[in-house]
Amino acid sequence: MGVILDGLVLGLQLALLSVGIVFVYGLGGVLNLAxxxxxxxxxxxxxxxxxxxxxxxxxxxxxxxAAGLLALGMDRTLLQPAYRRRGEERLLLALIxxxxxSFALDGFYTFRYPNLALxxxxxxxxxxVLGITVRTASLAVGALSLATFGLLLAFLKGTRxxxxxxxxxxxxxxxxxxxxxxxxxxxxxxxxxxxxAGVAAVGQGFFSFLGPDMGPEFTILSLIxxxxxxxxxxxxxxxxxxxxxxxxAALSYWVGTYLTWxxxxxxxxxxxxxxxxxxxxxxx
Amino acid sequence: MLxxxxxxxxxxxxxxxxxxxxxxxxxxxxxxLGPNGAGKTTLFRALVGxxxxxxxxxxxxxxxxxxxxxxxxxxxxxxxxxxxxxxxxQLTVLxxxxxxxxxxxDGLRExxxxxxxxxxxxxxxxxxRAGTLSGGEQQMLAIARALMGRPKLLLLDEPSTGLAxxxxxxxxxxxxxxxxxxxxxxxxxxxxxxxxxxxxxxYVLKNGSLAFEGDSSELRGSSHLHSAYLGGS
Numbered sequence: 001m002g003v004i005l006d007g008l009v010l011g012l013q014l015a016l017l018s019v020g021i022v023f024v025y026g027l028g029g030v031l032n033l034a035x036x037x038x039x040x041x042x043x044x045x046x047x048x049x050x051x052x053x054x055x056x057x058x059x060x061x062x063x064x065x066a067a068g069l070l071a072l073g074m075d076r077t078l079l080q081p082a083y084r085r086r087g088e089e090r091l092l093l094a095l096i097x098x099x100x101x102s103f104a105l106d107g108f109y110t111f112r113y114p115n116l117a118l119x120x121x122x123x124x125x126x127x128x129v130l131g132i133t134v135r136t137a138s139l140a141v142g143a144l145s146l147a148t149f150g151l152l153l154a155f156l157k158g159t160r161x162x163x164x165x166x167x168x169x170x171x172x173x174x175x176x177x178x179x180x181x182x183x184x185x186x187x188x189x190x191x192x193x194x195x196x197a198g199v200a201a202v203g204q205g206f207f208s209f210l211g212p213d214m215g216p217e218f219t220i221l222s223l224i225x226x227x228x229x230x231x232x233x234x235x236x237x238x239x240x241x242x243x244x245x246x247x248x249a250a251l252s253y254w255v256g257t258y259l260t261w262x263x264x265x266x267x268x269x270x271x272x273x274x275x276x277x278x279x280x281x282x283x284x
Numbered sequence: 285m286l287x288x289x290x291x292x293x294x295x296x297x298x299x300x301x302x303x304x305x306x307x308x309x310x311x312x313x314x315x316x317l318g319p320n321g322a323g324k325t326t327l328f329r330a331l332v333g334x335x336x337x338x339x340x341x342x343x344x345x346x347x348x349x350x351x352x353x354x355x356x357x358x359x360x361x362x363x364x365x366x367x368x369x370x371x372x373x374q375l376t377v378l379x380x381x382x383x384x385x386x387x388x389x390d391g392l393r394e395x396x397x398x399x400x401x402x403x404x405x406x407x408x409x410x411x412x413r414a415g416t417l418s419g420g421e422q423q424m425l426a427i428a429r430a431l432m433g434r435p436k437l438l439l440l441d442e443p444s445t446g447l448a449x450x451x452x453x454x455x456x457x458x459x460x461x462x463x464x465x466x467x468x469x470x471x472x473x474x475x476x477x478x479x480x481x482x483x484x485x486x487y488v489l490k491n492g493s494l495a496f497e498g499d500s501s502e503l504r505g506s507s508h509l510h511s512a513y514l515g516g517s
Binding site: 166171178180183 | 358359363366370371372382383384430
């Protein structure tokens, strides 16, 4: 039972990571291979602040903001040449650019901060809920993720800019013609994807720990989710995250981490073979 | 109202529009005719900033539109209804219309009432997703969405594409109504008869350059223009 709960919380974490990558792809036609490294940047900034004896809440918030700003910076500099191209050319160029950025960031993190890790511990490690013992960290991270999603939904459904972003995902030309500044919507989306990734990284710090070398793992996990959930569908992404989170937690518990990775990649490959548009796509 | 001088535009190394000059007078309906591939769509895309012109100038109400992005052109009062309609298929008819007023959200309710008055069918389909509408309804929605931004100039690219003849006639009656309400119209068409029924001034494009300009009565009279550039109507 605890495993299932951990799996769901892990799934919410995955969703925070993947929604960003899917959003940026849907809106900008760009697959950001440095997405995991953006998340790690947020975690490391938080870790540095914790080391400097800042309050964990302050450290977490600044870390999240740092991840958002890194993504924003990538949008304003690195990705500009890609935006000037269209379709497959843009996708390909952005893949190469962000892959390069991911290597550079990974190298920087492991060279400069080889032993830095974000590990936040709550005062009370576990509580009893309805007769079962659960980790307080799981509850806290679950609540944090849900609150973040609540804010995201409120922004997308309730604000003018949010509506504009939704319509760019559906039809870029149509959005331009309605008077939406698509470039600005794209920049805001990259910033948001960075913030969400930052929340995931800080959550990881509560859940277990976050190290400087975890970028590639984060990127690959979110890509697997995007493949299974359908790269155009936010609801699909969300459901796929929860599913893979539970599968991940259950397999790690019973058969070990190494085989879990193989199983997750196998799920992604199987999805591509059976339903290339995404197993859980077609939820609007 | 709109003045285009020696406009060149294209994609990559290919110039599709080669030195087109035209003017659209306020309150009038003007047609750009020509076969497929004559450059009509590229001309329109260059006017609204979706394609960057290589050379030439576009002035709207005396102001240059040079270097403006599409969303800025929309704010100047020019609305473009693309041949592909460019709707938001997953959103409802109402949401599509609301987004049409994105640049000018004031007076939303009156605008909605006005477009529902013009296209009553859309009022019936209000909460249906745009992607599930018929071709004719989608065309109406595309025009209605453009009108939500209260444009002074409406650019229509092949509005009759994919419509049954009866629907084309109905659509052009609505467009005539719009013109009487004071909306200036610039229209690209392959269906010469329909376009000439609405427009007083006509330009004919061939391979990216103007092959004819004049009043629609002149074009109607000259049979060789019909056969040479339009293959009859």
